[in-house]
Amino acid sequence: xxxxxxxxxxxxxxxxxxxxxxxxxxxxxxxxxxxxxxxxxxxxxxxxxxxxxxxxxxxxxxxxxxxxxxxxxxxxxxxxxxxxxxxxxxxxxxxxxxxxxxxxxxxxxxxxxxxxx
Numbered sequence: 001x002x003x004x005x006x007x008x009x010x011x012x013x014x015x016x017x018x019x020x021x022x023x024x025x026x027x028x029x030x031x032x033x034x035x036x037x038x039x040x041x042x043x044x045x046x047x048x049x050x051x052x053x054x055x056x057x058x059x060x061x062x063x064x065x066x067x068x069x070x071x072x073x074x075x076x077x078x079x080x081x082x083x084x085x086x087x088x089x090x091x092x093x094x095x096x097x098x099x100x101x102x103x104x105x106x107x108x109x110x111x112x113x114x115x116x117x
Contacts (some may be wrong), residue, residue, distance in 0.1 A: 021067035030076035043083035050086040
């Protein structure tokens with residue numbers, strides 16, 4: 001079918017595929033009865049990208065892409081446990097880093113207010 005052909009074409013180019021393209025492919029596959037192979041390929045590629053990022057949070061755009069693709073895969077009933085856990089961990093790391101940076105800014109502002117009084 002169409003999605004098998006798209007998956008065959010996309011697989012060799014998966015590491016060069018942009019986040020927005022992966023989101024569109026995932027939602028297209030999620031709404032098709034024959035898109036499960038393409039969803040598996042997308043999840044495998046993103047799990048690999050997450051592993052390459054390591055403990056850093058990656059860009060906020062990447063985290064948003066992960067959330068979008070988790071949603072699409074879940075909608076289709078094709079969410080792999082490995083991808084789900086990797087995406088959750090990266091989102092938690094990103095959330096902690098954002099919380100820490102906001103907390104640090106708030107602490108500095110508070111301290112600056114005390115010193116200036």
